[in-house]
Amino acid sequence: MNAHKLLITIVFSIVIAACSTSPTGRPQLITKSDAELEAQAASTFNAYRSTLPLSTDRRKIDFVHCVAQAVVTELYPPYSDIEWELAIFEDKQVNAFAMPGGKIGVYTGILDITEDEHQLAAVIGHEIAHVTARHVNERASRGALTGIGIEALAVILGGGYTGGAYTANQVLSAGAALGMELPMGRGQETEADVVGLEYMAKAGFDPRAAVDLWQNMSAKNGKKAPPEHLSTHPANETRIENLINQWQKTLPIYNQALADGKNPTCKKTW
Numbered sequence: 527m528n529a530h531k532l533l534i535t536i537v538f539s540i541v542i543a544a545c546s547t548s549p550t551g552r553p554q555l556i557t558k559s560d561a562e563l564e565a566q567a568a569s570t571f572n573a574y575r576s577t578l579p580l581s582t583d584r585r586k587i588d589f590v591h592c593v594a595q596a597v598v599t600e601l602y603p604p605y606s607d608i609e610w611e612l613a614i615f616e617d618k619q620v621n622a623f624a625m626p627g628g629k630i631g632v633y634t635g636i637l638d639i640t641e642d643e644h645q646l647a648a649v650i651g652h653e654i655a656h657v658t659a660r661h662v663n664e665r666a667s668r669g670a671l672t673g674i675g676i677e678a679l680a681v682i683l684g685g686g687y688t689g690g691a692y693t694a695n696q697v698l699s700a701g702a703a704l705g706m707e708l709p710m711g712r713g714q715e716t717e718a719d720v721v722g723l724e725y726m727a728k729a730g731f732d733p734r735a736a737v738d739l740w741q742n743m744s745a746k747n748g749k750k751a752p753p754e755h756l757s758t759h760p761a762n763e764t765r766i767e768n769l770i771n772q773w774q775k776t777l778p779i780y781n782q783a784l785a786d787g788k789n790p791t792c793k794k795t796w
C-alpha cells in the first residue's frame with residue numbers, strides 16, 4: 527500500500543468511526559436525518575407551547591433561564607451555535623425534556639425538587655446531553671419511535687382537525703412518540719448523566735449536586751408515578767455510584783470554571 531492510499535484509508539476510517547460513536551465512546555446506530563427530526567421537534571415544541579399552560583411566575587422563569595443560559599453557553603459547536611429555545615410549563619409533573627434542534631422544556635413541578643441552581647443545572651445538563659449525543663436519532667434509527675403517539679403526532683403536524691385545538695394529551699403523546707419524554711435506554715441515561723455533569727461543571731455549577739438531585743427525586747417519587755422521563759429513573763445505587771465516579775474528572779472542571787470567574791448568580795428566590 528503506498529502512502530497516499532494509506533492516508534485515504536486512515537481518513538475514511540476516522541469518518542466512519544465519527545459517525546457511529548457517541549460522546550462517551552459507545553457504538554451508535556444513526557440512520558435518520560437530523561434535519562428531519564429537528565423539523566418534527568420544532569413542530570411538536572410549538573404544539574406544546576400553544577397547548578400547555580406556560581408559567582407566568584417571573585421568579586421561576588428568571589431562575590430557569592439563568593441556569594439554562596449558563597449551561598448552553600458552554601457547549602461546543604454546532605450546539606453552541608444554535609439558538610436554544612426554552613419553555614417553562616406550569617404543571618406539577620416532575621419532568622423536563624430537550625428536543626433535537628435545541629428546544630428545552632421544564633415543568634414547574636421539577637422546581638419543587640431542585641433545591642438550588644446546582645441541582646437544576648444537573649437536570650438541564652442531563653437533558654441537553656440527550657440532544658448533543660443524538661439520542662432521539664438513535665432511538666428513531668432503532669425503530670423505537672412507533673406506537674399510538676405517532677398517530678397523535680400526525681394529527682398535530684397534519685392539522686387533522688380543522689381549526690380545532692389539540693388536547694394536552696395529544697400533544698404529550700406526540701412528544702413521547704418522538705422519544706423526548708419517555709425514558710431512554712440505560713446506556714443513553716448513563717451517558718446523559720456523564721456528559722451533563724461535564725456541561726454543568728464547565729458552567730460553574732457543582733457537579734456533586736447531581737447526587738442530591740437524584741436522591742431527592744427518588745425520595746419524592748411515589749410507587750405509582752406516571753411514566754415520565756426523569757422520575758422513572760430511580761436514584762438507584764448504580765446511578766449514584768456512577769455520578770460519584772465522575773467527580774474525579776468533573777470537580778477539576780468545576781474548580782477551573784470558578785477560577786475563570788464563572789459563577790452564575792442564579793438564585794431560587796421563592
Ligand SMILES: [Zn+2]
Nearest residue numbers: 652710715718
Ligand atoms: Zn434522561
